[in-house]
Amino acid sequence: MREDKKFGKKRKIVDILKGISASKKVPKGIYFLILFVYVLCIVYVNKSSRSEEIISVFGNPIPAYIFTGVYSSLSNICVIFLVVLFRRLGFFTSVFLLFAQFPMLFFSFFIRHSATVFPGLFTNVVSILGICIIFFNNRRILKYQEKIREVAVTDTLTGLPNRYACTELMNSLIKKKIKFALVSVNLNNFRSINDTLGHKAGDEMLIEIANRWRILADSGETGTYDFPARLGSDEYSFIIRAYENEEEILETIKKYEEELGRKILINNCDFFMTACFGIAEYPKDASDSGSLFSCADAALHEVKRNGDANNVLHFTPELSKTERYMAIERRIRAALDSDEIIAYLQPQYDMSHKLIGFEALARIKDENGNFISPMEFIPIAEKSGLIDRVDNVILRKAAKFIVDSNTDGKADISISSNISVLHLMKNDFIEEIKNLLDLSGADPKKIKIEITESIMIESDEKALKRIEELKELGMQVAIDDFGTGYSSLSYLHKFPASMLKIDKSFIDVMNNNESTKNYVALIISIGHILNLEVISEGVESDEQLDTLKTIGCDYIQGYVWGKPMPLDEALKLLKV
Ligand code: C2E
Ligand code: CA
Ligand code: CA
Numbered sequence: 001m002r003e004d005k006k007f008g009k010k011r012k013i014v015d016i017l018k019g020i021s022a023s024k025k026v027p028k029g030i031y032f033l034i035l036f037v038y039v040l041c042i043v044y045v046n047k048s049s050r051s052e053e054i055i056s057v058f059g060n061p062i063p064a065y066i067f068t069g070v071y072s073s074l075s076n077i078c079v080i081f082l083v084v085l086f087r088r089l090g091f092f093t094s095v096f097l098l099f100a101q102f103p104m105l106f107f108s109f110f111i112r113h114s115a116t117v118f119p120g121l122f123t124n125v126v127s128i129l130g131i132c133i134i135f136f137n138n139r140r141i142l143k144y145q146e147k148i149r150e151v152a153v154t155d156t157l158t159g160l161p162n163r164y165a166c167t168e169l170m171n172s173l174i175k176k177k178i179k180f181a182l183v184s185v186n187l188n189n190f191r192s193i194n195d196t197l198g199h200k201a202g203d204e205m206l207i208e209i210a211n212r213w214r215i216l217a218d219s220g221e222t223g224t225y226d227f228p229a230r231l232g233s234d235e236y237s238f239i240i241r242a243y244e245n246e247e248e249i250l251e252t253i254k255k256y257e258e259e260l261g262r263k264i265l266i267n268n269c270d271f272f273m274t275a276c277f278g279i280a281e282y283p284k285d286a287s288d289s290g291s292l293f294s295c296a297d298a299a300l301h302e303v304k305r306n307g308d309a310n311n312v313l314h315f316t317p318e319l320s321k322t323e324r325y326m327a328i329e330r331r332i333r334a335a336l337d338s339d340e341i342i343a344y345l346q347p348q349y350d351m352s353h354k355l356i357g358f359e360a361l362a363r364i365k366d367e368n369g370n371f372i373s374p375m376e377f378i379p380i381a382e383k384s385g386l387i388d389r390v391d392n393v394i395l396r397k398a399a400k401f402i403v404d405s406n407t408d409g410k411a412d413i414s415i416s417s418n419i420s421v422l423h424l425m426k427n428d429f430i431e432e433i434k435n436l437l438d439l440s441g442a443d444p445k446k447i448k449i450e451i452t453e454s455i456m457i458e459s460d461e462k463a464l465k466r467i468e469e470l471k472e473l474g475m476q477v478a479i480d481d482f483g484t485g486y487s488s489l490s491y492l493h494k495f496p497a498s499m500l501k502i503d504k505s506f507i508d509v510m511n512n513n514e515s516t517k518n519y520v521a522l523i524i525s526i527g528h529i530l531n532l533e534v535i536s537e538g539v540e541s542d543e544q545l546d547t548l549k550t551i552g553c554d555y556i557q558g559y560v561w562g563k564p565m566p567l568d569e570a571l572k573l574l575k576v
Helices: 013-021 028-050 064-100 102-111 115-153 163-175 190-197 199-219 246-261 289-306 317-337 374-383 387-407 429-440 454-458 461-472 489-494 504-510 514-529 542-550 567-575
Strands: 054-057 060-063 180-187 225-232 235-241 264-266 269-271 275-282 312-314 342-350 355-365 414-418 447-452 476-482 499-502 533-537 555-557
Touching: 013 115, 013 163, 013 199, 013 225, 028 064, 060 064, 064 102, 064 115, 102 115, 115 163, 163 180, 163 225, 163 235, 163 275, 163 289, 180 246, 180 289, 190 199, 199 225, 199 235, 199 246, 199 264, 225 246, 235 246, 246 275, 246 312, 275 289, 289 312, 289 317, 317 355, 317 374, 317 387, 342 387, 342 567, 355 374, 355 387, 355 567, 374 387, 387 414, 387 429, 387 447, 387 567, 414 476, 429 461, 461 476, 499 514, 504 514, 504 533, 504 542, 514 533
Parallel strands: 275 312, 355 414, 414 447, 447 476, 476 499, 499 533, 533 555
Antiparallel strands: 054 060, 180 235, 180 275, 225 235, 264 269, 342 355, 342 555
16 A cells, blocks of 8 residues: 555545535634734723723724723624634634633622623623534534535445545546546446346445445555545446556456456345446546546447457547547537527428528537537437437527517518427427427417438337327428338328428439439329428439429428528528
8 A cells, every 4th residue: 555645644435525525624824813813802902991091083082991892892703703613623712712811800800899890701701602602503504514515425325426526536636636547437237137127126236336346445455546436327437546557557447346246146136247447547638527537438438339358448539539529518518508509590492492481400619619510419419318408499499580580571481490309209398399389479380390200110109199299289290301211101191290301312312313213203292192292302403403393392492592591691581
């Protein structure tokens, strides 16, 4: 075990947690300053109470003894400060200071028969009572506060430190420039245990693993200073300090793996658990806690992706693609919080070039003001559970646009907005749309929800029901990216949509490939048989336009007649 001095005395988890959750201490200098002011006040109380001097304040003659009360009050305030700021030390100091004056006061009162000390005697008794009340009341409040802080840093299920504690420890190590490694840990196949044995057994497993790791970390047997934490479900992390080289980090991880690999008995079944580990080091790989988490997670994901071979991996810059993923996720969150998600509108026309509406498309800028492609950020928003919020912002802006365009009283247009399948399947989806319609005051008939064709393959009755509900609200539904997802015709027949949107990939090649052209023509015919309107997206050339006219497409959307544009430009287009 390396000496404590270099890494601080705290190595046990409880002690580190106490350090993290403890409230900030007031500097000792303040204690001595208050003490000094107190003694000064007492000296002046004594001096002024016996003084017969007359002093001039703003030209008025005032007897000096009048200030006795002022000094006495100041001394009481000092005593209160001592108790509040320095708790036990302050309380005992105050009691000592107040009691220490009694012999002098008694002497003056009983021996010198000086009646002037009577108020002082009374004040001291009242002060002692006062500080006792403050001290004991404060102690109760502080105990509650301590409890709250303790809860804030521990994971309720396992009692291990939580993500907040982990981040705080990293921040304090970074502040002191102490080298450490953050290891992201994920249990293998934990899900199947939860699914087969139930959540109670799953919880037991998580607690057992946490207990083993806590005991190992506190024992110091690994030779390094380790701080295990549980971040959520089957995700854990370790902060490892006091190592010389990467070998030692790997040795430490091996010890935790061995602990994990020992038989775990749950519901009379033997389990032998394994895990994957991703390592990131401060300051080598990143210099702030957020990026360190991202790097360690990137390494962990790579291990999981590669499967078998090795279950531990150190972060390398080649993995920074996943770092970009994290950066984009952070950017989406920030844009959502500061209302920086922008809606662009792309015009949609009938075949005679009459504007019939727009599709609202989400845009986000990076820190340098450059647009991040929706093809990149939409899948990330979906994976990180942010897509509902993105969809909602765009739909809200689309609804507002409809209201604004109506006030201008010009065109009779509709607006389409994309809704992710993940979002559509949320239990409160319809409630959310109802609220949005109520708040915006937009006419639901003029809003179309675009849902990708994949919904018809992946989902079942639930999806159908959702779309029925949208129709009941008076909205329209379009099936987006049609043709890419092998949907069965019988299902399309049941689908309560009003429009099919043929995917750009078919339009791209249709003029060079006869069979694709026939396929597009077929989709249009089937659409019409099923009473659906058909729009083609991604139309870029006049030749494509001509073909679509010939085969009977109803509407088009594409660069040939208009790119996505900001809202004010779209409004201008309405006035043309
Ligand atoms: P999408 O729904 O298929 O939208 C059409 C995409 O094709 C848009 O790309 C549009 O800018 C592009 N496009 C339209 N006409 C042309 C053309 O003539 N040539 C070319 N090269 N491209 C054309 P964008 O804006 O990059 O959006 C990509 C995808 O991101 C969308 O595909 C949609 O699936 C998704 N998305 C965008 N906004 C949202 C949103 O608010 N919510 C959800 N869930 N998804 C969104
Ligand atoms: Ca779309
Ligand atoms: Ca598409």
